[in-house]
Amino acid sequence: MIFNKIIFLTLILIFTSSLAVKAQSDEDVEKVGEIFDNVLTQSSCYNWLHYLCKNIGHRIAGSPNGAAAVEYTRQMLDTIGCDNVWLQPVKVPYWTRGAVAECRIINSKTLGTLDLSVVALGYSAATNPVGISGEVIEVKSVSDLEKMDEAKVKGKIVFFNTPMDPTKISTFSAYGEAGHQRTSGPKKAAEKGAIAAIVRSLTLKADDVPHSGVTIFDEGKEIPAVGIGIQSAERLSALLKSESHTNVYLRLDCKKHKEQLTYNVIGEIKGSVEPEKIILIGGHIDSWDIGEGAHDDGAGCVQSMEVLHVFKRLRIKPRYTIRCVLFANEENGLKGGSTYAEEAKKKGEVHIAAIESDGGGHTPRGFGMDAVPELLKGAYSKAQKWREILAPYGFYELVTGGSGADIGPLKNQNVVLFGYRPDSQRYFDYHHTANDVFESVHKRELELGAGGIAGLVYLIDKYGF
Ligand SMILES: [Zn+2]
Numbered sequence: 001m002i003f004n005k006i007i008f009l010t011l012i013l014i015f016t017s018s019l020a021v022k023a024q025s026d027e028d029v030e031k032v033g034e035i036f037d038n039v040l041t042q043s044s045c046y047n048w049l050h051y052l053c054k055n056i057g058h059r060i061a062g063s064p065n066g067a068a069a070v071e072y073t074r075q076m077l078d079t080i081g082c083d084n085v086w087l088q089p090v091k092v093p094y095w096t097r098g099a100v101a102e103c104r105i106i107n108s109k110t111l112g113t114l115d116l117s118v119v120a121l122g123y124s125a126a127t128n129p130v131g132i133s134g135e136v137i138e139v140k141s142v143s144d145l146e147k148m149d150e151a152k153v154k155g156k157i158v159f160f161n162t163p164m165d166p167t168k169i170s171t172f173s174a175y176g177e178a179g180h181q182r183t184s185g186p187k188k189a190a191e192k193g194a195i196a197a198i199v200r201s202l203t204l205k206a207d208d209v210p211h212s213g214v215t216i217f218d219e220g221k222e223i224p225a226v227g228i229g230i231q232s233a234e235r236l237s238a239l240l241k242s243e244s245h246t247n248v249y250l251r252l253d254c255k256k257h258k259e260q261l262t263y264n265v266i267g268e269i270k271g272s273v274e275p276e277k278i279i280l281i282g283g284h285i286d287s288w289d290i291g292e293g294a295h296d297d298g299a300g301c302v303q304s305m306e307v308l309h310v311f312k313r314l315r316i317k318p319r320y321t322i323r324c325v326l327f328a329n330e331e332n333g334l335k336g337g338s339t340y341a342e343e344a345k346k347k348g349e350v351h352i353a354a355i356e357s358d359g360g361g362h363t364p365r366g367f368g369m370d371a372v373p374e375l376l377k378g379a380y381s382k383a384q385k386w387r388e389i390l391a392p393y394g395f396y397e398l399v400t401g402g403s404g405a406d407i408g409p410l411k412n413q414n415v416v417l418f419g420y421r422p423d424s425q426r427y428f429d430y431h432h433t434a435n436d437v438f439e440s441v442h443k444r445e446l447e448l449g450a451g452g453i454a455g456l457v458y459l460i461d462k463y464g465f
Contacts, residue, residue: 025389028462032389032455039310039451045302046443048076049361052302053292053438061286061329061336062094062260069285070263073301073326077267080309082324084270087263090339092329094260095123097212097289098253103198103226106133107247108239116236116248117229119210119290119433121182121199122332124254125222131251132224134195138240142185145192154193157248159228160185161200161237164428171424172359172402175202175431186215186225196224196250200233203428208232212288212432214332224252227432262286264336268323269308277320279460280354280415281307281453284330284406291436295427299361299441299449300420301326306450307457318461320352327406330358334405341409353460355418355453356404360430361441362422364452366390366397370408370417376400379416379465386459395452397421416465420453 039045052059052069059065070087077085103118105111137152138159139145145158160181168174179202186197201211208229215225228236239246265285271277283300287293304324311322328336344351355367366387371379380400387398403417411417422445430436 028389028459031458034314035310035454035458036393036451038314039306039447039454040444042313043306043447043450044309045306045450046446048302048305049294049298049441049446050438052298053294058287058289058291058293059285060289060331061092061262061333063289066262066286070265073265073285073305076305077265077308077324080305081312082267082269082308085267088266088340088343090262090264090328090335091259092262092335093333094257095332096255096257098126098255100251100253101226102131102249102251103228104249105236105239105246106249108243110243111239114235116232117208117210118198118226118232119212120252120254121186121212121225121227122214122288123217123222123256124215124225124252126253126255127196127224127251131249132195133247133249136198136236136240136246136248138237142181142188145185145188148192150192153189156194157196157198157250158185158189158194159198159236161233163200164202164204166204171204171428174204175428178202182213182227183216186223187217190217190221190223194223198226198228198248201227201230203230203431205429206230209433209435212290224250226250226252262328264328264340265326266323267305267308268321269311269318271320272317273319275321276350278323278349278351279320279457280323280325280351280407281457282325282327282354282406283357284328284336285326286329286331288331288432290434291430292438294436294438294441295360295430296432296436297330297358299446300357303357303446303450303453307454310454316458320461322457322461330406337406338409340406341413344410345413351410351413351415352465353416353418354407354410355420355456356407357420357449357453358404358406359420359422359424360427361446361449362426363445364394364448365421365423366395366399367456368402368419368421369398369400370403370411372411372414375414375416375465382463382465386456389459390452390455393452393455394448418456420449422449
């Protein structure tokens, strides 16, 4: 009899606790729905992006435009009623591309002179003022170059022509694989005595728009280095097959300047229960110095600001502190992210989670997750439950591996990291180009992303890790 009673009570307990779980998840579904409804009808993020792109424009860290973007976003965070808004000083390297980027084939028997579409890579050296010319050698990869005899490379212009792999469905993965030819190829060419480097643009679009991006040299050993449009790269490659001694002329007037002072822009809503614990959301305020930095990463900045704004509009009182950080210098040094993590460690700040939006403003797909191994498994299975709540809004993916470059340094401080993952198919049409302008961002897609990040923050804040 007693045994039956125990079974009966156990069943009641299971039934009532499953009812409680159901009620809790209904409440979450309702709240996340309310967040999306509000963002899709009341958001300011598209207007903020318009101002950043059209009134300020591109904004490499340390530049006057960069300073204007810091001040504008600081004011906006203040206006929406954050509890605290401040600027965190960050020292950054500063480089300018100048006004000239000329590149042409000069001695083709069949084509004569032919202009090539190029843009200087970040940290490229200038050529001498009248330009340089040299014979081009094409390499299929950086490791190909490494195997070559120095005598074959010395005095030449090395042309890296590895395409992004079109069979990779995520273009972020394809970019990750091909990216090293831009980041380290020119340095390897310089080490073998090359006088310049030309790098195939990292895109799958078959246009002729050249892509910039950082290339890393040893101090004082910089050579001129350019990104070349895909059509120009194909033409040059085809010509090299029939005319092996093809010469190219190149003129650039880039300049490296002394270190500059800029800032991470920070705003927060204080937690109502455990204010000393922080959930961070962010993007990077700097952009390359062409285009308007709309997708990269104006979109991520305004989405992050929007999370705080929707919490304020809906009068959500978070348990933990919700902090928006717009990082400095992601594109050419990552000093904003590293400074933030160092300061957090020094102050003993506790971050529960950090979410970065730096994959563009396209339609949502989900989130990537990262953490130290002992933390990741548990956090991932918890977040899987939240995925079901966000999936109706297009947030289907939750994958491990990859978060964001600026929040990466927080990983070893036991922080669960998330990277917002929008659809990747058109991102590299714009990335680091003159085409990354306001008009390329779709208002609704931008807002859906902001809604999903806000929904995730709401769930992390409610359940923690
Ligand atoms: Zn970016």
